Amino acid sequence: MFNIAKIRADFPILKRKVNGRPLVYFDNAATSQTPIQVIDAIVDYYSNYNANIHRGVHALSQEATDKYEAARQKIQRHYNIGKIQEVIFTSGTTHSINLVANGFSSLLEKGDEILVSAMEHHSNIVPWQMLCERTGATLKVIPMNLDGELLMQDYYDLLNDRTKLVFCNHVSNALGTINPIAEIIEAAHGVGAAVLVDGAQAAPHIKADMQQLDVDFYTVSAHKVCGPTGVGMLYGKEAWLRKLPPYQGGGEMIAEVTFEKTTYADLPHKFEAGTPNICGGIAFGAALDYMNALGFNAITKYEKELLEYATEKLLAIGGLKIYGTAEHKTSVISFNIKDIHPYDIGTILDKLGIAVRTGHHCAQPIMDFYKIPGTVRASFSFYNTKEEIDALVEGVERAKNMLQ
């Protein structure tokens, strides 16, 4: 049984007030809150063993290196990654995607095709547009239906022997759709294309199995999964990571340097130039420990309850329309009420201590698809409650009465 009171006690921030009211935090898809176990890991690092890693002869450096590498192993286990050298620490999903996009610059040529889904975050569109500009490859879009589900037949029709790369998020940040990535990966491999899956939004809800999915690249940001900001991971199949050139030059990523020639370090260090976010990496590991102790099955079950409860309650509000009604979705509700601007609703909710996201959610193509300026997005986490959803519904009613 999910002990929600005990879980909430782990999150110090949930005790605070905003505008004189208890905080109701429903912006979890933007960033998740941090449990005391993760905060303690950060404090412990800076209090007891802060040191640069991988090159010190002294005790602190060795301790920090051991903990950092232990965190890499936690990520490996969590995502069922075959080899430890396939886990690259990055500053987050955006960094991970750029690393891969940059690497493919030398592998693509004019006439090659790249497919992206119609529901991508800007960070999974712009790097590929830049890649196409550099290489002369063409970017094509996998369309979606009004429920926010990818049109798989259209996808299969787009695939051909010129398709080199396919990019798709595991879960859409604006709509919550869980995409059928297993099918997407299998079909792409059928024409010899590589697949990068942006797992940022899936991370807090779905424990993805890299070996089972047979995905080529997968990206995650720690701050979506109760970890700190500024750290994340790139999973890449070893063969691909060997093929891609290093992204940034600097310390850590070299084997030998002379002014004539530098040889690069082996994986994963080849892609980890400079002093990494050591504390962040360790805290990322602590966050995965925390989530796994709760159990992803229990988390998903509880969040589904919250989603169903909130969907029913919100739809009872006259004129409210939900965007993103896919059969398989995470606990995210994007909505508008008639022609009231999402920004106005968000402003009133903020005065009531309720944090939601408003705007285009860095996914302008989706908003253009629905012909709306943006939406109000409430995203629920396992530490939220039905009482908080009641507060949201009451707040939305109040905003509607004030604004219409």
Add this chain to the structure above:
Amino acid sequence: MTIKEIQEEIVDEFSMFEDWMQRYEYMIELGKALPLIDGQYKTDDNIIKGCQSKVWVHAELKEDKLVFTADSDAIITKGIIAILIRAFSNQRPQDIMDADTEFIDAIGLKEHLSPTRANGLVSMIKQLKLYAVAYQTQLN
């Protein structure tokens, strides 16, 4: 009335409200009552960048005074613009340039003044002042 007198009047009006709800309800009313910008001026060139909602501002010199008209697709933003226009429109450019904006704080909208806030109140004020500078140069 001078800009300062108008600002004091606005502060007076807002001081009657007991809580944020009443203040926002009033702003929403002001937003709804704002005379709309002429359609021909609702162009991309007149959009103020830095707002999550769209804001259009048009400035026109009538004799020696600068007249602003504006619109937004969000009603609270429109209310804020209505307040700004009331304070700054139909004034001499030099006076608009010299005016301070502390009254925003006094009417309890300080939170909207943060430069990082997505509504761009700061951008709006900056834009009104930029128009004033431009037209003052023209008058000189």
